[in-house]
Amino acid sequence: xxxxxxxxxxxxxxxxxxxxxxxxxxxxxxxxxNQGGLHLCAHIREGNNESGDWKGKTWRHIDLHDTLNKTLAxxxxxxxxxxAGNSSVTKKMNGINRKVSVFVASxxxxxxxxFERHVPNNWHVVKPSKFFPKPEAGVWFGEHGSKTNQNxxxxxxxxxxxxAVADVFALGECxxxxxxxxxxxxxxxxxxxxxxxxxxxxxGSNNGGRFLEMPEFE
Numbered sequence: 001x002x003x004x005x006x007x008x009x010x011x012x013x014x015x016x017x018x019x020x021x022x023x024x025x026x027x028x029x030x031x032x033x034n035q036g037g038l039h040l041c042a043h044i045r046e047g048n049n050e051s052g053d054w055k056g057k058t059w060r061h062i063d064l065h066d067t068l069n070k071t072l073a074x075x076x077x078x079x080x081x082x083x084a085g086n087s088s089v090t091k092k093m094n095g096i097n098r099k100v101s102v103f104v105a106s107x108x109x110x111x112x113x114x115f116e117r118h119v120p121n122n123w124h125v126v127k128p129s130k131f132f133p134k135p136e137a138g139v140w141f142g143e144h145g146s147k148t149n150q151n152x153x154x155x156x157x158x159x160x161x162x163x164a165v166a167d168v169f170a171l172g173e174c175x176x177x178x179x180x181x182x183x184x185x186x187x188x189x190x191x192x193x194x195x196x197x198x199x200x201x202x203x204g205s206n207n208g209g210r211f212l213e214m215p216e217f218e
Contacts, residue, residue, distance in 0.1 A: 002214060005187075011195035014188050018169050024158060028166035031129035033173060037099030038079065041174035042071050045183035046108040067180045067203075068114050074201060074211035075102065076120075078176055096120045103174065105167040105185070128163070174198060178211060190214075 004010060021029065046064050080088075080095040102119055103126040104112045116125045152160065168185060171177060172192025179186050180203040193200050194214070201211040 005191045005194045005200075005214075010191055014172070014191045015195060017188070018172065018192060021165070021169065022162070024162040025165045025169075028128050028130065028163050029170055032103060032126050032166070032170050035101035035124065035126055037101060038082070039101045039103070039173070039175050040075050040078070040178065041103045041171050041176070041189065042075070042105070042178040042180070043171055043183065043186040043189065044068065044071065044104065044106040044108065044111050045181055045185060046106060046111070062181055064108060064110075065114075068111065068118075070203060070209050070211075071178050071180050072115065072118055074178055074203070075100075075176075077211070078199070078201070097122050100124070101126050103170055105171055128166070131163075172196075176201065179203070180211075 044062075044064075044067060046062060046067075076095065079098060079100055080091045083091045083095040083098055097120075100120075100123040102115055102123060104115050106112065112125060112127065119125060168188050169192070171186055171189025174189075174193060176199045177186075177189055177193045178201045179190065182202065190200050200214040202214060204210055204212045
C-alpha cells in the first residue's frame with residue numbers, strides 16, 4: 001500500500017483535485033489554512049456507533065481515549081525531536097513553547113474538544129469557521145446502505161459533503177500527518193503529504209503503542 005501513496009500519477013491526480021475544489025468546500029477549508037508555525041494533523045476513525053459495515057469490522061474498532069492520548073503523545077514526540085536544544089529537557093521545554101497548530105478530523109465529535117483541552121498551552125487547535133453537526137450515530141456519507149442522511153435537505157447534504165471533503169484535503173496540508181488507525185478517508189491526505197515530502201506516521205501495534213514514520217511502518 002505504501003507504493004500507492006508514492007505513485008507520481010496518484011499524487012498528480014490528488015494535487016489537481018486540491019487545486020480545483022468548489023467554493024463551498026473552500027468555505028470550510030480556507031479558514032483552516034496558513035496557520036503559521038508547525039502544523040500537525042491527525043485523522044481518528046472511531047466509528048461513532050455505526051451499525052452497518054463498520055460494526056462488523058471488529059479488528060478496526062479502537063479505544064477512543066487511548067487513541068487520543070497516544071496520538072497527542074506522538075505529536076509531542078515529533079515536536080520535541082524537531083526542536084532545537086542541547087538536551088532532551090531543553091528540547092521538551094522549547095517544544096512546549098513552540099508555535100504549533102493541530103488539525104483533527106474525526107467522525108467522533110469529542111475528538112477535537114479533547115485536543116483543545118489537552119494540548120500544551122501554546123499550541124492551537126484549528127477549528128473551521130463554520131460547523132455542520134455530526135449525526136448521533138454513524139456518518140452522513142460512506143456507510144453502505146446507510147439512511148443516516150435521508151432527513152437532510154439537499155442544501156444540508158451539500159454542506160455536510162463539503163465539510164467532509166474539506167477535512168479530507170486539510171489532512172494533506174500538514175507538516176506531519178498522524179494516522180492511528182487507517183481509513184480510506186485519510187488516503188488523499190496521506191498522498192498529498194507524501195507528495196510534499198512531509199512525514200506521515202502510523203500507530204504501530206507491536207511496539208508499545210508508538211507512532212512510526214511511514215517508511216518504517218509494516
